[in-house]
Amino acid sequence: MATLSRDDVAHVAYLARLGLTDEELSRLEGQLNHILEQYAILARLDTEAIPPTAQTIELENILREDVVEPSFTAEEALANAPQREGDFILVPAIIGDD
Amino acid sequence: MADLLRRGEVTSRTLTEAHLAPAERQNHALHAWLTIDRERALDEADAADARLAAARAEGVDAAKRLHPLLGIPVALKDLVSIAGGQATAGSRILDGYRSPYDAHITERLRDVGAVVLGKTNMDEFAMGSSTEHSAYGPTSNPWALDRVPGGSSGGSSAAVAAFHVPLGIGTDTGGSIRQPAALCGVVGMKPTYGRVSRYGIVAFASSLDQIGPFARDARDAAALLHVVAGRDDRDSTSAPVPVPDELLALSASNDQAAAWLRGRRLGLPKEYFVAGMEPGVEERVREGVAALEGAGARVEEVSLPHTEYGLATYYIVAPAEASANLARYDGIRYGPRLGDGTVLENYLATRGRGFGAEVKRRIMLGTYALSAGYYDAYYLKAQKVRTLIKQDFDSLWAQGFDALVAPTSPTVAFPFGARMADPVSMYLSDACTLPVNMAGLPGISVPCGLAEGLPVGLQFIGAAWSELELLRLSRAYEAITADAEWRTLEPTDLPRADDPSTPTPTERARAASAGVSQALTSPQAGVLRS
Numbered sequence: 328m329a330t331l332s333r334d335d336v337a338h339v340a341y342l343a344r345l346g347l348t349d350e351e352l353s354r355l356e357g358q359l360n361h362i363l364e365q366y367a368i369l370a371r372l373d374t375e376a377i378p379p380t381a382q383t384i385e386l387e388n389i390l391r392e393d394v395v396e397p398s399f400t401a402e403e404a405l406a407n408a409p410q411r412e413g414d415f416i417l418v419p420a421i422i423g424d425d
Numbered sequence: 426m427a428d429l430l431r432r433g434e435v436t437s438r439t440l441t442e443a444h445l446a447p448a449e450r451q452n453h454a455l456h457a458w459l460t461i462d463r464e465r466a467l468d469e470a471d472a473a474d475a476r477l478a479a480a481r482a483e484g485v486d487a488a489k490r491l492h493p494l495l496g497i498p499v500a501l502k503d504l505v506s507i508a509g510g511q512a513t514a515g516s517r518i519l520d521g522y523r524s525p526y527d528a529h530i531t532e533r534l535r536d537v538g539a540v541v542l543g544k545t546n547m548d549e550f551a552m553g554s555s556t557e558h559s560a561y562g563p564t565s566n567p568w569a570l571d572r573v574p575g576g577s578s579g580g581s582s583a584a585v586a587a588f589h590v591p592l593g594i595g596t597d598t599g600g601s602i603r604q605p606a607a608l609c610g611v612v613g614m615k616p617t618y619g620r621v622s623r624y625g626i627v628a629f630a631s632s633l634d635q636i637g638p639f640a641r642d643a644r645d646a647a648a649l650l651h652v653v654a655g656r657d658d659r660d661s662t663s664a665p666v667p668v669p670d671e672l673l674a675l676s677a678s679n680d681q682a683a684a685w686l687r688g689r690r691l692g693l694p695k696e697y698f699v700a701g702m703e704p705g706v707e708e709r710v711r712e713g714v715a716a717l718e719g720a721g722a723r724v725e726e727v728s729l730p731h732t733e734y735g736l737a738t739y740y741i742v743a744p745a746e747a748s749a750n751l752a753r754y755d756g757i758r759y760g761p762r763l764g765d766g767t768v769l770e771n772y773l774a775t776r777g778r779g780f781g782a783e784v785k786r787r788i789m790l791g792t793y794a795l796s797a798g799y800y801d802a803y804y805l806k807a808q809k810v811r812t813l814i815k816q817d818f819d820s821l822w823a824q825g826f827d828a829l830v831a832p833t834s835p836t837v838a839f840p841f842g843a844r845m846a847d848p849v850s851m852y853l854s855d856a857c858t859l860p861v862n863m864a865g866l867p868g869i870s871v872p873c874g875l876a877e878g879l880p881v882g883l884q885f886i887g888a889a890w891s892e893l894e895l896l897r898l899s900r901a902y903e904a905i906t907a908d909a910e911w912r913t914l915e916p917t918d919l920p921r922a923d924d925p926s927t928p929t930p931t932e933r934a935r936a937a938s939a940g941v942s943q944a945l946t947s948p949q950a951g952v953l954r955s
Contacts (some may be wrong), residue, residue, distance in 0.1 A: 386662065
């Protein structure tokens, strides 16, 4: 199976939106490759004809009626927001800078 | 306890005070609890006493109809929501977060009148097997303060082992209830996937996570499972399968309980005696098996041929699901927001500094396994092998086995720091428990004696929805080993946990990583042994 270079590790960190230090990137390069080596064992199994299992209890289409039910007030929903203004969550500008 | 409460010989307030006292006194040394809420606990105890008094006034029948957990203290792992309370999941990224609502299981516990003493320590986002990955410092094992309690639900298992509570709630994604139960010498059950609603629980790996009870015996574990189990519309994976009331009627008589074993067919999976298993652990487990045979069970060696693929499969599926679940921690809607630049810079800073090392490792693994070009090789492959692991178990149920009996953990509790440098060695802690999660099955760990003075767990594994049978089996095992000397022993280091000058688990872990653990544990270090 594939080996991760340090650039690969940095790319995956970017995809996961994790800001990592140089030291963390170096450590992860070694650790992730060591863990990926453990995955190699799976290549021994021929799974061409085996269906995947995503969940084990085989429940299907558990849906509720499409009716409005009581929900949070704006105050409850916003109570944990790190920055807010009135009934809005404050975030940095998304459009414009980049 | 329940009988004394119903007869009015003790109040829930007295019982609650009697549990709060050691919990508060020993938290310095054990750090099983992240919060102890004395005031709320006593309010709940008073409310329980009022219900008890009203029922007694109504007559004996009304008192009998009360749930046995009314007025009984319970510990909740700190990823269970209580409206207005914290739910850190052991992470800095949820520092300061207050739950806007009760979890389903919190509602159920309130309905029956259980008393929640507080929230217990855990590995961050339940990722770990030692509770050393908590952002708030580790927990000590009550049997040996320099050792881990297991994890991720190590706070709940230590609290139950130390008599701070008779009951605790944990979650189990790859062994996080059963392994700490084994290492702390208590009972811990991971129910069938879908048995307990996860509404209001912080998610780790959604196709594997399940909530379950810790207790000091099978009957108590059954009573707690009875409270929290059952369909809830707010968790679409909670199954519409009836919860048997017989969970409240496991036999108190040892003879009756043991009789259940006669003619039962139990499988002993040979692959679970893995390389690296400690000889003392294997001895205790084999003695447990011999006791079951001696009481009339038929034990046959069986094979679960894909067991060796379990670890790799699990460490693809669980991190992949975790990387998706943990995408929500973005510093926008809750939790600390770090960085003061663009949206991207804020994400990188908030997540980079908010998550601990193990969580970042798993997010990286999961993100990689799901990334373009690798999905088929890793995630899809693992989901296919998962089918093979499940089929191994299914074929044994089809052959008529009532349950499987196996070790829970290949080792006893290990010292702080022993597995922190090498993630793979930590992952191997769960080699005997994680196939059960992959297959969605129920499993339970019960104490089966000591090795090197530390608890060993015996694991029973059953077919889907067979919790009642597993608890009857566990109860029967208790009955046939009721006279064993080890059952009379209390955790060795509890007296030291009472000493206010004893080092905290954080200090012990730091000393271990500095290589001076010897000095702290040697009998000559008299200052620690008041």
